[in-house]
Amino acid sequence: MSATILVIDDEQPIRRLLRNTLERAGYRVVEAMNAGDALQVFRAERPSAVLLDLGLPDRDGLEMVPLLRKAGEVVILVISARDETDQKVAALDLGADDYVTKPFDTEELLARLRVALRHRSLSSVAPKIVRRGDLEIDFDERTVRRGGEDLHLTRKEHDVLTVLARNIGRVVTHDRILAAAWSREEDPRIEYLRIVVRNLRGKLEAPGPVGSVIANELGVGYRLLADG
Structure with missing residues (x-):
């Protein structure tokens, strides 16, 4: 069964690009355009990974990272136009697995996602x-x-x-x-x-x-x- 990926972004063209990219790679994709909808979709779908934009209309994306982390075991990959170092550090320290800056290369994004999903699956068995x-x-x-x-x-x-x-x-x-x-x-x-x-x-x-x-x-x- 293919992994489910939740895309949270208020820009429809970005969501379309991510959906096409992820579906071509064999993932199942669900979407949300704001924080409120995202939490509802997350609880209903229990995705394996979340691609999270920080510039959401109803809540700062950084606030979403600990909420998603608390809600369940999930890979959180931040995708944002914010390229300031302090934003990257804050997202990672709050619990994000990785940070990709817009505009992004889709192949690099898929590679980062594969690594994060693999790491999450292996972390439960604590490899020696x-x-x-x-x-x-x-x-x-x-x-x-x-x-x-x-x-x-x-x-x-x-x-x-x-x-x-x-x-x-x-x-x-x-x-x-x-x-x-x-x-x-x-x-x-x-x-x-x-x-x-x-x-x-x-x-x-x-x-x-x-x-x-x-x-x-x-x-x-x-x-x-x-x-x-």
Whole structure:
């Protein structure tokens, strides 16, 4: 049975574009054009994912994120013309799984949606090992291998990588990483995180483009890229 996707956007052309894109990819689509209708449709349809615009006519879309998160297990992908960094951080910290800025590439949107749906389905079983290309991250053993060879990581490098690997394919905000990896320090600073990520890249990434494993979401956070 195909997953149901709820599209919440007050612009009819955007809803039409998203419906056509999603239905071609095999999803079932339901729509709402404002927050009030969206909550009713959500309760009736119990979608697997929500594509949420922030500029709704009756309520700020940011307020919808915790309401939807509280209502049930669902992927929340924000799609908005708001490209300010603070808006992206706020949406992610409130519980959104990802943030795509309008105008968007439909293939990238589908890829982000697939990753978020896959992550949501896997999160309930708490995988012990995450594999990405020739990287293997074993959470229980606290080991990291590339091409079968053990990599030596410092405790901080491992803590940061663990946060990213448990959210593979999704952007994790600076504050979330700092809270997880520097939980015992009184004054965690983003400068420390940047140093750790730079060192991680040097150890994890084979020769190639910068960001081929860990991508920088400027001003927002970092993303451990999923395969494909």
